[in-house]
Amino acid sequence: MELDERKVTILKAIIKNYMETGEPVGSRTISKYVNSKWSSATIRNEMSDLEEMGYIIQPHTSAGRIPSDKGYRFYVDQILLEKDNEVMEIKELMVQRMGRLELVLKALAKNLASNTNYAAMISGPQYHRNKLKFIQLSRVDANKLLIVTVVEGNIIKNTMVTIDEEISDEELLNLNILLNTNLNGLTIEEINLGVISRLKEEAGVHRQVVDLVLNEVAAVIKADGDDFQIYTSGATNIFKYPELSDSQKASELLSTLEHTEVLQELVGEAGGNQSETGIQVYIGDESPVQAMKDCSVVTATYDLGEGLKGTIGIIGPKRMDYEKVLRTLRNLMTQLDATFKKEER
Amino acid sequence: MELDERKVTILKAIIKNYMETGEPVGSRTISKYVNSKWSSATIRNEMSDLEEMGYIIQPHTSAGRIPSDKGYRFYVDQILLEKDNEVMEIKELMVQRMGRLELVLKALAKNLASNTNYAAMISGPQYHRNKLKFIQLSRVDANKLLIVTVVEGNIIKNTMVTIDEEISDEELLNLNILLNTNLNGLTIEEINLGVISRLKEEAGVHRQVVDLVLNEVAAVIKADGDDFQIYTSGATNIFKYPELSDSQKASELLSTLEHTEVLQELVGEAGGNQSETGIQVYIGDESPVQAMKDCSVVTATYDLGEGLKGTIGIIGPKRMDYEKVLRTLRNLMTQLDATFKKEER
DNA sequence: GTTAGCACTCATTTAAGTCGAGTGCTAATT
């Protein structure tokens, strides 16, 4: 059977209507919805066909139809084909000061969630190479040193260590030079025993300090896994959609959103098999996360350059407003791009 | 009427039982529960008295009794009187590396939540005085400077700025010295126009850089409001308690936990009228947060020295296991204290 | 090919009925 124009119109009408109400939609409703061009009986026949073709589903014999995953898929693909025809402006300039990436990401997630009325998640950039770029030792208190470590991508980490021995300002300066000349540009793997022992030798009396510092630096560089965070926002928006808000489902979904480990899968997948635009839509079971089988998930990948990539996701009911979500995400990508391009110059 | 020993025993039995089951408890249950010393009829009479005295409530005529807020209050006060008789050890040494306070707090909240099966919140330390302790400028890229600012309490902030002009290593060193000698120990209020203009004068050609840096520093010191974060964990634990998990209540409560602004009130109140031990228990309506009127909230204030105080809170059903929660919190306080005392030496 | 009409289906709502945990009261017992 073929999906002629009328069938498409009706299918779209069904999906649109269902997205608004969340209730199964019947033939009469559609008949009115499409300007009474066809009677309910005609619609019924078409609906029967559409069901046979798998685009819509009847939850039970005497109810209207709801879109199947296949139906949503059709609808989404349709939208994905259309070019961005308008670029809506996101109100606030979200990035005021790049001071704390973490805060920016949180704010971004919050914005997304409140704009769309769905749940939003955003992962911080993932670093793939971890070359050490810069180390700075500073004395803060008499016996406390501050270690500032900068790795490629300008990720900055601070560590405070307490030392036992005395060390003069001059010695500290020398240590700084020593560390930077020897370590900069190296990855964690390249800082091997040879390098370390040579460093210690050169450090002389302060080999203990060097040891301490190296340990911390190693920990810091390695720790990027710990530091890899996913922020969520608007999780409770799901209560706005009755089909998701019964205790059982809500609990499951919210738990998943809270224990961000599971979301990693989404991030991973999004990074991998991305489409041309970097935008992915998972409908129901298509999602790699089990708890989201009754939801739709839209992910987008952003790129900060220097190999830093992160993922933004919107989680909502299957009847989410795909047009709006896709528009918003595309828009956001554009703005992020612009912002970071500007930052880089 | 007087609250004699038997009434107390029965009241405790009712509360304990209700805490376990979450169901109204009847006279027969209690009769069995207290080792059949008294018959159900006797219990009934006593329960009738207890109800008259306001310690328990009958949700409807033909149901058992549940504790009223007053009943819980009695029970909690009882526990608060008892001395810590055991010091349970919290498994992991929660503070491995104080690298990132933020991560520690998050981990702590997570631990608390999973140990207690209630929701946990924890606020970062609030800074009251903000003396600048140390500034460090470092070159990271040809035209990028890293500003590390340390304020009292060893709170470290990083900012990256892009500069237009050339600046040599030596000049940078001089700038560092200039900034530190002039600014250290000052609060934001003390860094007034006079200080600034003098600094600029001394900086000579690099007054622009000084300007840039001062702006950032000011922003950073001021920003502690932004930075004041509340972390929550285990919010979805509330689904474990049927009396909280209907869609309506759950939604309200979870939203509140998500939009942490409201939680500020808890923090504020906890900081203020704290009891001797720094532990506060809010039962039902006693809570300053409206959405928690069906919950109990236990807060504890921790003290990191240097005027840094924060709040830890547990949010659960009224029938929460107060003994366990109080024990856990007391314990945690002790450990935190120990950890930070150790850190300080 | 389209539409009106009608019998049929079935989730949801409403009403009535049953069940049983739990109470309050009274009278008997200790």
Added chain:
DNA sequence: AATTAGCACTCGACTTAAATGAGTGCTAAC
């Protein structure tokens, strides 16, 4: 005087049955 056994009574929770109505599929007419 305190305790307990016994019993009628209450009322939410659960069960069952009937009523409702949105929506369908099919057939026959247009």
